[in-house]
């Protein structure tokens with residue numbers, strides 16, 4: 414065996430022993446909330462398609478029309494020949510939705526953070542990241558070459574201390590957080606973060622991958638708590654509630670111009686296919702014209718949390734904390750036997766010892782099935798101390 418294969422095999426064996434091996438399971442998403450897996454038809458509570466727009470007739474029609482008109486690929490980086498006319502329309506819509514001067518569409522949410530953060534910060538700078546923020550924020554921080562410091566989850570006092578300790582010795586400082594936390598479903602205290610950023614001459618980035626389309630009347634977490642939070646950099650993804658694929662940043666004109674000129678993941682990566690851009694435009698039109706629909710995923714999540722008598726959901730994501738990775742996997746299998754797909758989330762996606770079921774609700778989940786899921790999960794919830 415080559416040393417490379419030996420390395421890979423040994424690493425795989427160690428992961429398997431700790432129930433941390435990950436394998437792909439073929440899954441066919443058939444109709445909005447139903448999936449086929451291993452020959453079984455399951456009701457999915459593990460898709461981020463919160464508004465079920467990935468299968469919406471108008472969204473699919475827009476994608477098909479764009480393929481007919483422009484072809485399947487964009488052909489090059491947007492700065493070369495890949496900037497088909499749909500991009501300007503989508504960026505205009507995103508900027509309007511988020512209340513900013515301008516927007517920039519990226520290949521994905523991951524590429525957005527991996528590009529934005531190193532464009533704005535470098536070795537003389539400080540990047541402060543919530544400890545539970547998404548992996549791509551940490552990737553962006555590492556790629557910046559700046560000093561990366563994590564603050565305790567949603568802990569404004571801790572962040573304040575870190576700013577007092579480190580801000581003065583760095584040229585610029587960027588604070589980065591999820592707006593809606595992807596594995597916990599809670600919201601960041603964006604007004605408090607914005608106030609700290611202002612006090613300490615720092616910039617604030619919120620990642621609204623799980624907020625756009627579903628909180629703040631569909632406008633995202635900056636709009637979830639009274640007046641719009643003052644956030645310099647509102648980024649997010651088109652791949653969850655928006656139903657398709659792609660990432661975005663909404664910010665001031667100079668920031669967007671700089672990102673389009675300097676972000677490596679924007680400059681050196683091919684533009685999104687026309688169909689993805691057209692689908693996002695159609696999805697945003699639906700969100701703009703029917704803000705009532707955007708309230709449904711949280712309402713469905715609340716039905717579930719009320720049934721289980723646990724804290725009210727504030728987003729479509731409800732974590733059921735289990736702890737041990739193997740116990741979480743077993744529980745997920747038992748739910749499959751009952752007809753539900755609720756995938757177990759294990760470290761390193763979540764901190765060690767906090768394996769969980771992550772239950773994600775969408776607009777079209779029937780109440781009766783949500784109640785049945787709650788009854789099935791109830792006996793499995795670990796007793797609270």
Ligand SMILES: *Cc1c(COP(=O)(O)O)cnc(C)c1O
Nearest residue numbers: 521522523547595620622650652
């Ligand atoms: C899913 C997710 C991303 C990545 O977005 P993609 O478009 O899937 O690459 C970024 N940030 C958060 C918080 C996410 O949950």
